[in-house]
Amino acid sequence: MGQKSLIYAFVARGTVILAEYTEFSGNFNSIAFQCLQKLPATSNKFTYNCDAHTFTYLLDNGYTYCVVADESVGRQVPMAFLERIRDDFVSRYGGEKAATAPANSLNKDFSSKLKEHMQYCVDHPEEISKLAKVKDQVSEVKGVMMENIEKVLDRGEKIELLVDKTQNLQEQAQDFRSAGTKIRRKMWLQNMKIKLIVLGILVALILIIVLSVCHGFNCGK
Secondary structure (H helix, E strand, O other), rough: OOOOHHHHHHEOOEEEEEEEOOOEEEEEEHHHHHOOOOOOOOOEEEEEEOEEEEEEEEEEOEEEEEEEEEEHHHHHHHHHHHHHHHHHHHHOOHHHHHHHHOOOHHHHHHHHHHHHHHHHHHHHHHHHHHHHHHHHHHHHHHHHOOOEEHHHOOOOOOOOOOEEEEHHHHHHHHHHHHHHHHHHHHHHHHHHHHHHHHHHHHHHHHHHHHHHHHOOOOOOO
16 A cells, blocks of 8 residues: 555554554554543544644444544545444454454454555545445534644643654565565576576587487487
8 A cells, every 4th residue: 555645543442452554654553542541431433633644533332443544635534444444343353352352462363454444445535425425424524523632642742743654664574575485486487497498408419419420310220
């Protein structure tokens, strides 16, 4: 995902993060977690802003769904994304598994799903907008209060949000391993091709020598 509109997402039970996903590095995950610990009980939907980015939260049945997005993407796409991952998460882990899962234990299964939903929402903004209108959620999303994140965290100093466009080290390592495998396979094929060519030349030389010594195919006569 080469875009920067949806940056980071997680699913938490209370303040325990069960699964998360990002392609970027920075301090946004730490800030998102700090906000998670201070979410008020007055509503189930929250949007905070910080340095041209939004932190959107959806609370449902004891679970919190969060996405950090570039402010340019608007507010409908992040909220639609959270509703998609909530529905997917509940359908997969609605029973005991999510209720008793340790921190980050669902990363292996659900992190890739967070990535898929991110990509879908980014690639289909018009469809997301149409669905929001059908569900009459446009005014609802606009009605979700947006507060400055510094006010929520009650800090004296300004918070500087860091979002690095460089993909995280884990994905870089995976890409490096894949590239290394392809290079090794290509080198092996080239070596085999060279060996076969050399072998063919040797066979041809031997055949030429035998034919010249025997004056054709008359050696046995």
